Amino acid sequence: MGLNFMKIDCSGMRCPQPVLKLAVETAETPAGTVVEIIGDCPTFEKDIRTFCERRKKTLLSVRADGPKCVIQIQY
DSSP, X not given: OOTTEEEEEOTTOOTTHXXXXXXXXXXXXXXXXXXXXXXXXXXXXXXXXXXXXXHTOEEEEEEEETTEEEEEXXX
């Protein structure tokens, strides 16, 4: 977990807050950064997938962590 790793916790947020937070917090993120975002909103995974497609970001992994979903995105 070097400089090019970022973690955003959106637990408890409801759509569309996690995607908005992701967009704002990664606005200046350099290419090559891995962003890990955590959420528990029912549409969280779908919303993040859509965000990645629209922004041309690579979705690296999606895994369940109890009720939460942990998604890693390559910038």
